Amino acid sequence: MNGVSVVGVGMIPFGKYPEVNIVDLGWPAVKAALKDAGIDGKRIEAVYSGTSRGGAMTGQRIMGRLGLAGLPIVNVENACSSSSSAMAQAVLAVGSGAYDVVLVIGVEKLSKYGGGTLPMDEDDWEIGLGLTMPALYAMRASRYIHDYGLTLEQLAGVSVKNRKNGALNPDAQMKKPVTIEEVLASRMVSEPFTLLQCCPTGDGAAAIVLASDKVAKQIRQDAVRVRASHLTSGRFMTGFRDMTSPEITVRGAKETFEEAGLGPEDIDVAEVHDAFSIAELLYYEAFGFCPRGEAPHMLTSGATSLGGRIPVNPSGGLLAKGHPVGATGAAQIVEIVRQLRGEAGARQVEGARVGLTHATGGGISGFDHGACSIHIFQR
Amino acid sequence: MNGVSVVGVGMIPFGKYPEVNIVDLGWPAVKAALKDAGIDGKRIEAVYSGTSRGGAMTGQRIMGRLGLAGLPIVNVENACSSSSSAMAQAVLAVGSGAYDVVLVIGVEKLSKYGGGTLPMDEDDWEIGLGLTMPALYAMRASRYIHDYGLTLEQLAGVSVKNRKNGALNPDAQMKKPVTIEEVLASRMVSEPFTLLQCCPTGDGAAAIVLASDKVAKQIRQDAVRVRASHLTSGRFMTGFRDMTSPEITVRGAKETFEEAGLGPEDIDVAEVHDAFSIAELLYYEAFGFCPRGEAPHMLTSGATSLGGRIPVNPSGGLLAKGHPVGATGAAQIVEIVRQLRGEAGARQVEGARVGLTHATGGGISGFDHGACSIHIFQR
Numbered sequence A, B: 001m002n003g004v005s006v007v008g009v010g011m012i013p014f015g016k017y018p019e020v021n022i023v024d025l026g027w028p029a030v031k032a033a034l035k036d037a038g039i040d041g042k043r044i045e046a047v048y049s050g051t052s053r054g055g056a057m058t059g060q061r062i063m064g065r066l067g068l069a070g071l072p073i074v075n076v077e078n079a080c081s082s083s084s085s086a087m088a089q090a091v092l093a094v095g096s097g098a099y100d101v102v103l104v105i106g107v108e109k110l111s112k113y114g115g116g117t118l119p120m121d122e123d124d125w126e127i128g129l130g131l132t133m134p135a136l137y138a139m140r141a142s143r144y145i146h147d148y149g150l151t152l153e154q155l156a157g158v159s160v161k162n163r164k165n166g167a168l169n170p171d172a173q174m175k176k177p178v179t180i181e182e183v184l185a186s187r188m189v190s191e192p193f194t195l196l197q198c199c200p201t202g203d204g205a206a207a208i209v210l211a212s213d214k215v216a217k218q219i220r221q222d223a224v225r226v227r228a229s230h231l232t233s234g235r236f237m238t239g240f241r242d243m244t245s246p247e248i249t250v251r252g253a254k255e256t257f258e259e260a261g262l263g264p265e266d267i268d269v270a271e272v273h274d275a276f277s278i279a280e281l282l283y284y285e286a287f288g289f290c291p292r293g294e295a296p297h298m299l300t301s302g303a304t305s306l307g308g309r310i311p312v313n314p315s316g317g318l319l320a321k322g323h324p325v326g327a328t329g330a331a332q333i334v335e336i337v338r339q340l341r342g343e344a345g346a347r348q349v350e351g352a353r354v355g356l357t358h359a360t361g362g363g364i365s366g367f368d369h370g371a372c373s374i375h376i377f378q379r
Helices: A020-037 A057-066 A081-096 A133-148 A152-166 A180-185 A215-217 A249-259 A277-286 A295-300 A325-341 B022-037 B058-065 B083-096 B133-148 B152-166 B180-185 B214-220 B247-260 B279-285 B297-299 B325-341
Strands: A005-012 A046-050 A073-077 A101-109 A188-189 A203-212 A224-234 A267-270 A354-361 A370-378 B003-013 B047-052 B073-077 B101-109 B188-190 B203-212 B224-234 B269-271 B354-361 B370-378
Touching: A005 A020, A005 A081, A005 A133, A005 A215, A005 A325, A005 B224, A020 A057, A020 A073, A020 A101, A020 A203, A020 B247, A046 A057, A046 A081, A046 A325, A057 A073, A057 A101, A057 B224, A073 A081, A073 B083, A073 B224, A081 A101, A081 A325, A081 A354, A081 A370, A101 A325, A101 B083, A133 A152, A133 A188, A133 A277, A152 A180, A152 A277, A152 A295, A203 A215, A215 B047, A224 A249, A224 A325, A224 B058, A224 B073, A249 A277, A249 A354, A249 A370, A267 A325, A277 A295, A325 A354, A325 A370, B003 B022, B003 B083, B003 B214, B003 B325, B022 B047, B022 B058, B022 B101, B022 B203, B047 B058, B047 B083, B047 B325, B058 B073, B058 B101, B073 B083, B083 B101, B083 B203, B083 B224, B083 B325, B083 B354, B101 B325, B133 B152, B133 B188, B133 B279, B152 B180, B152 B279, B152 B297, B203 B214, B203 B325, B224 B247, B224 B325, B247 B279, B247 B354, B247 B370, B279 B297, B325 B354, B325 B370
Parallel strands: A046 A073, A046 A101, A267 A354, B047 B073, B047 B101, B269 B354
Antiparallel strands: A005 A203, A005 A224, A073 B073, A101 A203, A224 A370, A354 A370, B003 B203, B003 B224, B101 B203, B224 B370, B354 B370
């Protein structure tokens, strides 16, 4: 496979845009990415657009609005990893030599559901049993509390850290820092999660321009290299009994590190899928950033805060930047590219050279329904 | 790019399955394709699953049901060309050398909408003006009648031919032949289309196993070669005034023939996107099977009937085999592979060596929202 680099990124601030249709959410992100790359849209040779609930032909509608028709355009749906899966396809397409310049889009408008739950699929029997997303993650949190003595204050600390980061990110949906007391005092959603431990629903869009080795440096001297691009499917638990070790990410991480020829110790900054407070802790361990059972200590030690050994979710993560499902994976990549270029402003991770993104979608815990896409980038 | 072949195909009979969920529509098609290939499911290395309205994570849910987790699985949405776009991605993935054995799925359950219209996207203002799919195609039919003197009897003849073919296809939703009189006497839907000139809504699934040159012949001696695999986006009209020449297919056909190093005269059998009777006639001309304005004559001459120079839609096409949106492109490929292997029974095109499939999705006529995927196969 040929080398692939990111030469442009862009996004709109995540938030609630009930009056804006999904096409008008998406095209400004594409324009921003093209501007960031300094190229004309006519250089794009193919488009991979990720959305989970955006409706039919989202990518075509966005590109049509920009007057960029005639391209191969593929809409990718993989729940919360829709646009990171689109990214994986785009990397494969450029890596294969089929194209030199490819666009990735992630876009979602959840406000159209009026703040209610997302539409259910007819065979989602777990949801019929009450195992909605907050409840599924709450089960894992309860187990982790039982097994490792995690305290509610430690758990709330994930939200405090990520809200603090989000306050430094102009593109974050939630820009107000919060205290542990405020997190614990917010409305109970699914024990042990209070409201501030659940990512907000919202709308958003992000876009990425990829280029082959042949043209990347001509487009941007500081092109950021894709070191690994990985997609797999699997379970959110390991075997039958271990619900705090997400098999899909544990194996995905191992395979991704092998592909990159790197290990967890090489990662300078990471954006991981903190849909709920517990998730970030589980992923510290799944990626090998710390041994099992030590995530609460890793968090409270400050190792994953800005200025720590490996800052996690400097963007604010899903908890503060927001989680418009199909846009999330692409926005993680936007953040890591900005970090590796040294453009992250007040939330800059000093000297970051290698960054990782992790988006995992589908919540059915006991079955093989999940998707997980992990990318590693190097400046 | 490496060579890619089809080594297994399978589908379920198209029809209405209101009591069957989409996963249980999908997995039997996959099992059939694996059986046809004579391989164990564990040889599959990646999955591309096409659906337009199937809900989140359809491919993962189907593969999970079969106990085949741990693979990269990508859900592709491109409206009526969802699974043919999935096929194009799968061909790229195998052609790039990334995988040796890849599965393509197409699946849709339209009966869940209770026979009503599909959900609208919020920026589909054309639909708000009454330009639903039947109306859009009816406009083109009216124009064709005006420009070329097409008669209503000739137009009805498309349905008569395809229903006759469908009666020979055990997998077709509509198995009853009809006469021109019956077509014209059926309920008016959108002038000039009577009901029998509109494809039925329904449910279905189809699957395809692709293999690289390295392993294809080991799997099946009669592996069918992919000569061209093409996806583009564009318009259903040419420029501003020519609404009977679908730009997206005219250009897509030209580019696909170039890729294959073949021309329309080399095609022995074709499955084209006859969503409405007029569509098949427009596509005769778009593919260059006949000059513009001569499609009615080509039809009535019998050239596109079984036994004719180039049989079109021997499966019954969308008009008779049915059109479960995301499953259609894959099912067209199933038909062409069966034809090229000489397994099409009573509807066999004698001596067919080169076959073409064409699925085009998204109906917004004036804008650049369409997708079109064309494949050429050779035995």
